[in-house]
Amino acid sequence: MLSVESRQGTAGSRSRGAGDPRLHRARARQSGRSRRVIEPRERLRARPGLVLSIIGVGVLAVIALWWSDTLSVHGLGDWLTNAGRILGLLAGYGVVVLVALMARLPPLERGTGTDRLARWHAMGGRYVVSVIVAHATLITWGYAVTAHENVVGETKTLLLSYPDVLMATVAGFLFLGIGLVSARAARRRITYDTWYHLHFYTYLAIALAFSHQFADGASFVSSLKARFVWSLMYASVAALLIWYRVLTPLRSARRHRFHVVALRRESPDVVSVYIGGDHLDELQADPGQFFRWRFLTRGMWWSSHPYSLSAVPRPDVMRITVKDRGDHSGAVSRFRPGTKVIAEGPYGAFTPAKDSRQVLLLAGGVGITPLRAMFATLPGHVTLIYRASSPDDVVFGPELDAIARDRGGTVHYLIGSRAQLGGDPLSAERLLSLVPGLRRYDVYVCGPAGMQDSALAALTAAGVPRGRIHHESFEF
Ligand SMILES: Cc1cc2nc3c(=O)[nH]c(=O)nc-3n(C[C@H](O)[C@H](O)[C@H](O)COP(=O)(O)OP(=O)(O)OC[C@H]3O[C@@H](n4cnc5c(N)ncnc54)[C@H](O)[C@@H]3O)c2cc1C
Numbered sequence: 145m146l147s148v149e150s151r152q153g154t155a156g157s158r159s160r161g162a163g164d165p166r167l168h169r170a171r172a173r174q175s176g177r178s179r180r181v182i183e184p185r186e187r188l189r190a191r192p193g194l195v196l197s198i199i200g201v202g203v204l205a206v207i208a209l210w211w212s213d214t215l216s217v218h219g220l221g222d223w224l225t226n227a228g229r230i231l232g233l234l235a236g237y238g239v240v241v242l243v244a245l246m247a248r249l250p251p252l253e254r255g256t257g258t259d260r261l262a263r264w265h266a267m268g269g270r271y272v273v274s275v276i277v278a279h280a281t282l283i284t285w286g287y288a289v290t291a292h293e294n295v296v297g298e299t300k301t302l303l304l305s306y307p308d309v310l311m312a313t314v315a316g317f318l319f320l321g322i323g324l325v326s327a328r329a330a331r332r333r334i335t336y337d338t339w340y341h342l343h344f345y346t347y348l349a350i351a352l353a354f355s356h357q358f359a360d361g362a363s364f365v366s367s368l369k370a371r372f373v374w375s376l377m378y379a380s381v382a383a384l385l386i387w388y389r390v391l392t393p394l395r396s397a398r399r400h401r402f403h404v405v406a407l408r409r410e411s412p413d414v415v416s417v418y419i420g421g422d423h424l425d426e427l428q429a430d431p432g433q434f435f436r437w438r439f440l441t442r443g444m445w446w447s448s449h450p451y452s453l454s455a456v457p458r459p460d461v462m463r464i465t466v467k468d469r470g471d472h473s474g475a476v477s478r479f480r481p482g483t484k485v486i487a488e489g490p491y492g493a494f495t496p497a498k499d500s501r502q503v504l505l506l507a508g509g510v511g512i513t514p515l516r517a518m519f520a521t522l523p524g525h526v527t528l529i530y531r532a533s534s535p536d537d538v539v540f541g542p543e544l545d546a547i548a549r550d551r552g553g554t555v556h557y558l559i560g561s562r563a564q565l566g567g568d569p570l571s572a573e574r575l576l577s578l579v580p581g582l583r584r585y586d587v588y589v590c591g592p593a594g595m596q597d598s599a600l601a602a603l604t605a606a607g608v609p610r611g612r613i614h615h616e617s618f619e620f
Pocket of ligand 1: 258331332333334335336337434449450451452453464465466467468469470471472473474510513514617618619620
């Protein structure tokens, strides 16, 4: 079955959201308690430009560090060694930046967004691994030329005579392995959990490589000040990591006592989970954001997975909606009410711009989840285009229609394969015919990678400025 269907509503009050009896009971229990009004915090945001500038200043400082203790460079051996030294310093700095990007720092998460941070991390990771390989090659080659030795012999000497170099070499191979596993082609073949846990070897690699920087790095051997500043940089990022990735989620779990309240099947392979807790308004989660959820059941407590809020969060309950894609998402439908949860977040900058006047939400498949929450809250006229390959893949149909009716929005369902729909339903022409004046809209896109890429190209072709297109990928 296929269809192109549109629903339009007249202006009115906002949606009151989905109803579930257990959910209502949870709400009723809460309603008697006095509620503290949470004033929106002044939330610090580190915008992408600022973050890149800070990283760039760091790169300049690293080059200055090399410069400050390099009086002159003579001969091929010296040139090679010094090129290797600069790259080594940059690699040492680069790994710290990579970890800092993933340290879940709230200003970064809010201002730059997890999606973009993850892309930078992946791209930066490729550079850093290449720089590490080039550093090892050039340093060894440079030493070999200076010592009039061949490269193989010099490699043996370095590995056997300098234990720190041996440890750093093991670290280099670990970085290389993690880089290979994270490459797109390999990433798609392994589960989220495997990919996620393999990344923990990064910390081992950083620890193994650390000592060779001070033991053998010319910039540090002679300068206590340089060693101090470098150590401070590593220690600060380690402290932030422990604070935001370990202690903050534990404190939050204690304060909010997250637990599963109820489950509701939305389609054959999609289920909504209602998660209750105390003082959830203090989290100040916005529609469009996501949490990393760690369900404390046997076999699942050790992994947390990202899922977006699929409804406007309430002081006593939040909702996520999960499509069965593998081990974790498939097990979600078997949770029982009462299951304890650690929720880490909210994360993500995929939230509506405050000055949006006309908004188009473009959802593909389960990418509807954050857009469903935004559809219910955005001011002004909102159009939602919901692309799904079959009727079974459509979730929240009645909810979306009710929201459209209540708030005066429009929903277009584009259901079926391209062949069934007579071509690409998300082409620039089709989008313009569904949303006249599209180039003046702010557009929010969420869906599978392929759908996102073609939607972004179509929106650009339809004249929507790049700065008005916001998107989130469900892939890290
Ligand atoms: C910010 C964000 C928000 C998300 N919100 C939702 C949501 O609201 N609802 C929802 O259903 N899903 C959402 N996801 C996706 C969800 O996190 C994954 O589908 C889930 O974690 C997969 O775990 P699994 O163990 O079930 O599947 P796995 O067994 O790990 O994977 C099954 C298959 O999917 C591939 N895969 C799984 N996850 C990814 C990934 N992240 N990147 C690339 N390939 C992957 C694997 O390579 C494998 O082939 C979101 C993801 C992100 C990053």
